[in-house]
Amino acid sequence: MTTRNGWALALVALIAPAVALAQPDPSSSLARAKTLFFDRDYARAREEWQAVKASGGRDAEAARYWIARCSEGLGETTRALAEYGEFLASGPADRTLAEEAKTSRIALAVKLAKTGHPQHTKIARDALSEPNRTVRYFAALQLASLGPEAGRPAVPVLQEILAREQDEDLVERAKLALLRVDRDALARSSKARPVREGPPPRGGGREASWVRVRIYEKGSDHAKLAINLPVALAELVFKSLPEDAVADLRREGYDAASFWQKLRKLGPAEILTIEGDEGERIQIWLE
DSSP states (O other): OHHHHHHHHHHHHHHHHHHHHHSOOHHHHHHHHHHHHHTTOHHHHHHHHHHHHHHTSTTHHHHHHHHHHHHHHTTOHHHHHHHHHHHHHTOOSOHHHHHHHHHHHHHHHHHHHHTTOGGGHHHHHHGGGOSSHHHHHHHHHHHHTTOHHHHGGGHHHHHHHHHHOOOHHHHHHHHHHHHHHOHHHHHHOTTOOOOOSSOOOSOOSSOOOEEEEEEEOTTOSSOSEEEEEEHHHHHHHHHTSOHHHHHHHHHTTOOTTTHHHHHHHTOSEEEEEEEOTTSOEEEEEEO
16 A cells, blocks of 8 residues: 555656646736737737736736737727627726727627628617727717717717817817717707817917818808817828928928927917918918
């Protein structure tokens, strides 16, 4: 009996290291999963995240989310949609990941709807009643991109944005969405703030974020043409100028690399007003 027990103990001692090597190390899988994902090696990253999920450790919940992200990165839209749904159905404790999963799922559902699978729009419609404001707004903007018929349920949320929000970029996007879905709804919105018809007071202690261009006909106080361009986009275009154009600007005393950065720091300010011979007027300002 003693000999038999001795052999058994010896056998366990021999097998245990091999078993330990065969078992995935959750911590190393986690590190590899993160590295592979940020290297955009989504197929191998998904395998590592699946190993993390299978380990059942504290990172198993987040692994469900990252598995879906990998599938999305691979362009496997239907699979990613289902995986985001599984992650959300598990009742995740991480609110940030839950919010991102919801918005990603909405975007994928709308993408599928645009490619001939309209049944998925229900995901976006259901999100219009989300308590989370970010998710609710995102769903409304995404639904509006499907056109008047599919986007009509989003109108109340788009009007909510106009009535409550101060973020100018978000408000502008909501206005454009309403114009796409229901022009009358924009006109009916008593709190729909019109685009400013003239330059704001200079300064104000904040950086400018928009370039505004207005063209007026003779005797008119309302712009015939209005252009609103994010400063970041203008800066990107400016920085992508050909080398010869950059050299010409430098000879004129303008540094293309820092021009918009300096202009942005001026804050809200009028840049240029041109009065034409026939009474037309062009105004350009930062806001």
